[in-house]
Amino acid sequence: MSxxxxxxxxxxxxxxxxxCRPDVIAAYPITPNTHIPEHLSDIVAEGRLDAEFxxxxxxxxxxxxxxxxxxxxxxxxxxxxxxGLLYMYEVLGIVSSMRLPVVMAIGNRAISGPINIxxxxxxxxxxxxLGWLSLFAANGQEAVDMMIQSFKIAEDAAxxxxxxxxxxxFQLTHxxxxxxxxxxxxxxxxxxRRKPYAxxxxxxxxxxxxxxxxxxxxxxxxxxxxxxxDSRTVILKVWKEWEKQFGRRxxxxxxxxxxxxxxxxxTMGSMGETAEIAVDELRRDGVxxxxxxLKLWRPFPFEEMKKAVRGVKTLIVTDRCxxxxxxxxxxxxxxxxxxYAEAARPAIENALIGxxxxxxxxxxxxxxxxxxxxxxxxxxFYGVRG
Amino acid sequence: MMSxxxxxxxxxxxxxxxxxxxxxxxxFCSGHRACQGCGEALAIRLMCKAxxxxxxxxxxxxxxxxxxxxxxxxxxxxxxIHVAFPCAxxxxxxxxxxxxxxxxxxxxPDRYIKTVTIGGDGGTVDIGLQAxxxxxxxxxxxxxVCFDNEAYMNTGIQRSSATPFGASTTTAxxxxxxxxxxxxKKNVPEIMVAHNIPYVAxxxxxxxxxxMNKVKKARAIQGPTYIHCLSVCPTGWRAKSxxxxxxxxxxxxxxxxxxxxxxxxxxxxxxxxxxPLRPVTDYIKAQGRFRHLTPDEIRTIQRxxxxxxxxxxxxxxxxxxxxx
Amino acid sequence: xxxxKWPETWQEVTPGCMIFEGGNSREYHTGSWRAQxxxxxxxxxxxxxxxxxxxxxxxVKEDAQGYFAxxxxxxxxxxxxxxxxxxxxxxxxxxx
Ligand SMILES: Cc1ncc(C[n+]2csc(CCOP(=O)(O)OP(=O)(O)O)c2C)c(N)n1
Ligand code: SF4
Ligand code: SF4
Ligand code: SF4
Ligand SMILES: [Mg+2]
Numbered sequence: 001m002s003x004x005x006x007x008x009x010x011x012x013x014x015x016x017x018x019x020c021r022p023d024v025i026a027a028y029p030i031t032p033n034t035h036i037p038e039h040l041s042d043i044v045a046e047g048r049l050d051a052e053f054x055x056x057x058x059x060x061x062x063x064x065x066x067x068x069x070x071x072x073x074x075x076x077x078x079x080x081x082x083x084g085l086l087y088m089y090e091v092l093g094i095v096s097s098m099r100l101p102v103v104m105a106i107g108n109r110a111i112s113g114p115i116n117i118x119x120x121x122x123x124x125x126x127x128x129x130l131g132w133l134s135l136f137a138a139n140g141q142e143a144v145d146m147m148i149q150s151f152k153i154a155e156d157a158a159x160x161x162x163x164x165x166x167x168x169x170f171q172l173t174h175x176x177x178x179x180x181x182x183x184x185x186x187x188x189x190x191x192x193r194r195k196p197y198a199x200x201x202x203x204x205x206x207x208x209x210x211x212x213x214x215x216x217x218x219x220x221x222x223x224x225x226x227x228x229x230d231s232r233t234v235i236l237k238v239w240k241e242w243e244k245q246f247g248r249r250x251x252x253x254x255x256x257x258x259x260x261x262x263x264x265x266x267t268m269g270s271m272g273e274t275a276e277i278a279v280d281e282l283r284r285d286g287v288x289x290x291x292x293x294l295k296l297w298r299p300f301p302f303e304e305m306k307k308a309v310r311g312v313k314t315l316i317v318t319d320r321c322x323x324x325x326x327x328x329x330x331x332x333x334x335x336x337x338x339x340y341a342e343a344a345r346p347a348i349e350n351a352l353i354g355x356x357x358x359x360x361x362x363x364x365x366x367x368x369x370x371x372x373x374x375x376x377x378x379x380x381f382y383g384v385r386g
Numbered sequence: 387m388m389s390x391x392x393x394x395x396x397x398x399x400x401x402x403x404x405x406x407x408x409x410x411x412x413x414f415c416s417g418h419r420a421c422q423g424c425g426e427a428l429a430i431r432l433m434c435k436a437x438x439x440x441x442x443x444x445x446x447x448x449x450x451x452x453x454x455x456x457x458x459x460x461x462x463x464x465x466x467i468h469v470a471f472p473c474a475x476x477x478x479x480x481x482x483x484x485x486x487x488x489x490x491x492x493x494x495p496d497r498y499i500k501t502v503t504i505g506g507d508g509g510t511v512d513i514g515l516q517a518x519x520x521x522x523x524x525x526x527x528x529x530x531v532c533f534d535n536e537a538y539m540n541t542g543i544q545r546s547s548a549t550p551f552g553a554s555t556t557t558a559x560x561x562x563x564x565x566x567x568x569x570x571k572k573n574v575p576e577i578m579v580a581h582n583i584p585y586v587a588x589x590x591x592x593x594x595x596x597x598m599n600k601v602k603k604a605r606a607i608q609g610p611t612y613i614h615c616l617s618v619c620p621t622g623w624r625a626k627s628x629x630x631x632x633x634x635x636x637x638x639x640x641x642x643x644x645x646x647x648x649x650x651x652x653x654x655x656x657x658x659x660x661x662p663l664r665p666v667t668d669y670i671k672a673q674g675r676f677r678h679l680t681p682d683e684i685r686t687i688q689r690x691x692x693x694x695x696x697x698x699x700x701x702x703x704x705x706x707x708x709x710x
Numbered sequence: 711x712x713x714x715k716w717p718e719t720w721q722e723v724t725p726g727c728m729i730f731e732g733g734n735s736r737e738y739h740t741g742s743w744r745a746q747x748x749x750x751x752x753x754x755x756x757x758x759x760x761x762x763x764x765x766x767x768x769x770v771k772e773d774a775q776g777y778f779a780x781x782x783x784x785x786x787x788x789x790x791x792x793x794x795x796x797x798x799x800x801x802x803x804x805x806x
Contacts, residue, residue, distance in 0.1 A: 023484060054524065068469070071467045071484070074484035197726075201465055202442070206730055207730075218720075403759065405758065416735065419738075457727045458729055460735055
C-alpha cells in the first residue's frame with residue numbers, strides 16, 4: 001500500500017529510486033541534486049538497499065561507471081545538475097549509442113556563467129540531441145512516479161536506452177510536499193528485475209563500444225534515432241500500466257483548461273503548477289486561457305503537440321533557457337518545427353523566463369497571458385530590465 | 387636477411403623453453419589492424435593469456451581499441467567494453483561493481499570474474515589519471531594495465547607526459563630551437579605506489595614470462611593492482627619493426643625502464659640488470675625519435691637514468707625495513 | 711546471438727553496435743600487408759617457442775612435430791620472429 005507522506009522531494013525521489021532496487025549507484029555532489037545521492041547512501045548504509053554505491057571522483061566517472069555497470073546487466077542510477085551534467089557530457093551520447101539503460105535524476109540548474117546554482121533548464125537542453133529519453137516532473141509526486149516508471153521504460157526490451165527525469169532545482173528538489181510513496185511490493189510487481197539484451201560476462205562474451213567506420217555510421221545513427229522514435233509506444237504503455245496500478249494518469253502533454261481557450265501557454269517542469277493558478281484566476285475573470293504541460297521531452301511528442309494546439313489562436317511557449325544566438329528557447333524551436341507544416345496553426349510567442357532561479361509569479365503568468373499577441377520578435381526575455 | 391644469431395644470455399633470464407608451456411589459447415586474435423611489429427598488440431596478447439577466460443576488459447580509446455574492434459569485427463574473445471578516452475578506470479570500476487553485486491544477488495553464477503582495465507599512456511597518465519587515481523583509491527578489485535608507448539600514437543604521435551626527454555613527437559618536434567620533448571617522463575608507477583595499493587609493477591612484452599607472471603600475481607589479488615607495461619611502437623619511435631623486442635630489452639638493460647614490482651610497499655627487481663648498466667646510447671641510437679640528439683644531450687639523459695636507477699635500487703635495498 | 715556477417719541496412723545493425731562473435735577479426739586477412747615473409751629452417755630449430763611467443767599477430771603455430779610456422783593469412787611480415795630466433799632458423803624473404 002502506498003503511504004502518504006510529507007517529505008522533501010529530493011529525499012522522496014531517493015526513496016523511489018531505492019524502491020527500484022538499483023544495483024549500482026555512482027554519483028558526485030553538486031547543488032541542487034545532492035540530497036538525492038546523499039539520501040540513497042543513507043539508505044544503503046542503513047541496510048535497506050543492497051547496492052554498490054560508488055563515490056566517484058567526478059561526474060565524468062559517474063556516468064562512465066554507470067555505463068560499465070549497465071554493461072554487466074546491473075541496474076544503474078546517477079544524479080546530477082548543471083556543471084556536473086556538462087562534465088559528464090562526453091559520456092552521455094556514448095551510453096545511449098551503446099544502448100545501455102541508465103537512469104539519471106537531474107536537479108535542473110543554470111549552467112555557468114556567471115556561476116549560478118539556481119534553477120533553469122539550460123543544463124538538460126545541452127543534451128537534448130544525445131539519444132536519451134527525457135521526462136519532466138511538475139511536482140514531487142510526478143518526480144517519484146517518473147523515477148519508478150523510468151527504470152521500466154529504459155530497460156524495456158524494445159528500448160534499452162538511458163533516460164533522465166528532470167526536477168527543477170530548489171523549486172522541486174528542496175520543497176517539502178505531501179505525496180504518495182508506493183511500497184516495495186507494489187513496485188516489485190510493477191518493475192521486474194532487468195533482463196539485459198547483452199551483458200559483460202565470460203559465459204557469453206560480447207564486444208561493446210566498437211569503432212563505427214563511415215560505411216556503418218549512418219546506419220547506426222538511423223537505428224539509434226528509430227529506437228528513440230519507437231520508445232514512444234513503450235512509454236505510453238508503461239504510463240497506462242502505471243495508471244492502472246497506481247491510479248495516476250500520465251501523458252506526454254497534459255492539458256489544463258484548454259477547452260475554448262484562445263490563448264494557451266506551454267510549460268515544462270514546476271512552472272506548470274504556478275501557471276495553473278494564473279489560468280484559474282483568469283478564467284474566473286472570464287478570460288479564455290489554458291495551459292499545456294509537457295512531460296515528455298524526448299522523444300518529442302510531435303503528434304500530441306499538433307493535436308493539443310488545434311483551434312488555439314496564440315500559443316505562448318515558455319522556455320527556461322536561451323539558445324544563445326539561436327532561435328530563442330529550445331522548446332519553442334521544437335514546437336515551431338512540429339507545427340510548421342500544419343495548415344492551421346496558432347501564432348507562436350516565446351517567452352524566456354525563470355532564468356538562473358528568477359522567480360516567476362502568478363502575476364507574471366497572468367501578465368504574459370494578457371500581453372499575448374503583442375510579442376516583438378520571435379522570442380523575448382520576459383521581465384528583463386533595461 | 388634480418389636474422390642474426392645471438393648469444394643465449396640476452397634471450398631472457400627465464401628458462402628458454404618456457405614459451406612452449408604458455409597456454410595456446412588466444413583471447414586477442416589475429417586479424418587485428420595494428421601496425422607491423424606492434425609491441426602494444428603483443429603485450430595485450432600476452433596479458434590475455436595470463437588472465438584467462440574469466441575476465442572482463444574495459445579499454446580506453448587509443449590504438450588498441452581502434453585496431454581491434456572496427457564494427458562488425460572484433461579481435462576480442464573476452465567480454466570487452468570501450469566507452470571513451472579519459473574514463474576507462476571508471477568504466478572498469480562500474481564493471482567491477484556490477485559483477486560483484488550481480489554475483490552477490492545470485493543473478494550471475496557464483497564464480498569470480500576479474501575486471502581488468504587497459505589504456506595507453508595518454509589514456510592513463512594524462513587524461514585518464516583522475517579516473518585511475520579515483521578507482522585505485524576507492525579500492526576496486528581491478529587490475530589496471532597501462533600500455534605505455536610513450537606518446538599519443540592513435541592520433542599521430544603527439545607527446546604525452548610519458549614521452550621521454552629528448553624524443554621528437556608531432557607536438558614536441560625537434561628543430562633548430564628545440565630538443566624535442568623538454569620534460570622528463572612522469573613516474574606513474576610511483577604515483578600508484580603512493581596510493582598504497584597492494585601491487586604495482588613495471589613490465590615489458592620483451593620479457594613475456596616476467597610480464598605474464600606479474601599479470602597472474604595481480605589477477606590473484608582481490609583489490610586494486612597496477613602494471614605499467616612499456617610497449618614499443620615501431621611506428622611512433624621510428625624504429626625497425628623487427629627490433630621491437632630488442633628495444634624493449636635495451637630499455638631494461640640500460641636502466642631506462644627497469645622491471646620491478648612493489649608488493650605491499652616492498653620493492654623488488656624482477657629482471658636483473660647488467661652491472662654496470664649498458665649505456666643509454668645503445669637504446670637511443672636504434673630509434674629515429676632520438677636521432678637529433680647531440681652527445682651532450684645524451685649525456686644529460688644518461689645522468690638522469692643513473693639517478694633514477696639509483697633511487698629505485700635504494701628502494702629495493704631498503705623498502706623491506708619499512709614494513710612492520 | 712545471431713549476427714549477420716556484414717550488416718548492410720540500418721535494420722541489420724546490432725543494437726548498440728554490439729558484436730557477439732568474439733574473434734571474428736580472423737575474417738580480415740592482414741597477410742596482404744606483408745612485404746616479406748618468414749621462412750623456417752627446421753633443421754636449425756630447437757623448438758623453443760620464442761617465435762610463437764613474440765608474434766604480435768598470434769599467427770605462429772606449432773605443428774604436431776613441435777616445429778613452428780606462420781599462418782600467412784595473418785603474418786604481416788614484421789620480422790620479429792626471425793630477429794628473435796637466436797639459432798637463426800627463420801629467414802625473412804621478399805614477397806615475390
Ligand atoms: C576527450 C578526448 N580527447 C581526445 C581524443 C583523441 N584521442 C583519441 S586516442 C588519443 C591518443 C591515445 O593515446 P594513448 O592513450 O597513449 O594510446 P595509444 O594510441 O598511444 O595506444 C587521443 C588524443 C579523444 N578520443 N577523446
Ligand atoms: S601506432 Fe604504434 S601502438 Fe599504434 S598500432 Fe601502430 S605500432 Fe601499435
Ligand atoms: S624461435 Fe627459432 S628455434 Fe625457437 S622455435 Fe622458433 S624457429 Fe625454432
Ligand atoms: S614476421 Fe611478424 S607477423 Fe609474421 S610470423 Fe613473424 S612475428 Fe608474426
Ligand atoms: Mg600511447
